[in-house]
Amino acid sequence: KHVSDINPRSVVTPLGRSLQPGLGRSLQPGLGRSLQPGLGRSLQPGLGRSLQPGLGRSLQPGLGRRWPHQQTQKRFLSQDPDPSKARLKLRTRLLVSLLCGCGLLAAWWYVDSEKQQKLRMQRIKQLRKAAVGQGTFSLLDHTGRRRTKQDFLGSWNPLMPPVQPIFITVDPERDDVASLARYVKDFHPRLIGLTGSLEEVEHAGRDYRVYASPGPKDEDGDYIVDHTILIYLVSPDGLFLDYYNRMKSQDQIVDSVRNHMKNYTRLS
Structure with missing residues (x-):
C-alpha cells in the first residue's frame, strides 16, 4: 500500500503492543522476575540463610562456647576438694x-x-x-664446844638452804676460843670459828691441803703466818665440791653456791 493509505493507529498500535507491551512483559516483568525476585531469592534469602543464620551459628553460638583451656580450668575447679576437708x-x-x-x-x-x-x-x-676433805676433824668452836665433820653433814635444803660458814684457824697458838669468839662477831652471826691443838689443826689442814707456815718472830714475839687463803664448798655428803680464792667476787661465789645446790645429787 501507499504510505498515505496507511492508518496511523495501525502502525502505532501494533508498535505499542509489540514494543511497549512486549517490552513491559519482556523487560519489566521479566526483569522483575529475573532480577528482583531472583535477586531476592539469590541475595536476600540466600544472604539471610548464608550470613545471618550462619553467622548466628558460627559467631553467636561460638561466643557462648568455652575454649579448651577454659573447659580444662572449669573441670579443674569442679574437682577442688571440699573447703571443710581442706581445713x-x-x-x-x-x-x-x-x-x-x-x-x-x-x-x-x-x-x-x-x-x-x-x-x-x-x-x-x-x-x-x-681426796680433798675426805677425812674427818675434831676441833673446838668459838663457844668451847667440840665439833667434828659429822656435825655439818646433810644440811642442804634446796628450798631453804641453810648455808653454814665455818672458819678454821691456821694459827692455833694465838687463836684460842676467846680470840675466835671476838673474831667471828666482826663477820657474821652464823659464822663458826674452829680451833684446837697444833696437831689437830695441822691434821685438818692436811686433809684439805691447806698450806700454812709461820714466819720468824720479831723482837716483840710477833710473827706472820704465810698460808693458803681459800674458801671450800663442801656438800652435805662431806665431799669437796668447789673452792674460791680472793679473785672471786661475792656475786660469783653466791651464784656458784646456788648452782651447786640446785644440781646437787646425794650419793648413795
Whole structure:
C-alpha cells in the first residue's frame, strides 16, 4: 500500500503492543522476575540463610562456647576438694608437726639431762680422786664446844638452804676460843670459828691441803703466818665440791653456791 493509505493507529498500535507491551512483559516483568525476585531469592534469602543464620551459628553460638583451656580450668575447679576437708587436713598437718616438734624437744631435753648427770657423776669421781676433805676433824668452836665433820653433814635444803660458814684457824697458838669468839662477831652471826691443838689443826689442814707456815718472830714475839687463803664448798655428803680464792667476787661465789645446790645429787 501507499504510505498515505496507511492508518496511523495501525502502525502505532501494533508498535505499542509489540514494543511497549512486549517490552513491559519482556523487560519489566521479566526483569522483575529475573532480577528482583531472583535477586531476592539469590541475595536476600540466600544472604539471610548464608550470613545471618550462619553467622548466628558460627559467631553467636561460638561466643557462648568455652575454649579448651577454659573447659580444662572449669573441670579443674569442679574437682577442688571440699573447703571443710581442706581445713581438716591443714589442722591434721599442724597437729602432726606440733607433736613431732614436742617429741624432738623432749628427746633433746632427755639427752641433755643425761649428759649433765654424767658430767656431774664424773666430777664427783674426780673430786673423790682428789681426796680433798675426805677425812674427818675434831676441833673446838668459838663457844668451847667440840665439833667434828659429822656435825655439818646433810644440811642442804634446796628450798631453804641453810648455808653454814665455818672458819678454821691456821694459827692455833694465838687463836684460842676467846680470840675466835671476838673474831667471828666482826663477820657474821652464823659464822663458826674452829680451833684446837697444833696437831689437830695441822691434821685438818692436811686433809684439805691447806698450806700454812709461820714466819720468824720479831723482837716483840710477833710473827706472820704465810698460808693458803681459800674458801671450800663442801656438800652435805662431806665431799669437796668447789673452792674460791680472793679473785672471786661475792656475786660469783653466791651464784656458784646456788648452782651447786640446785644440781646437787646425794650419793648413795
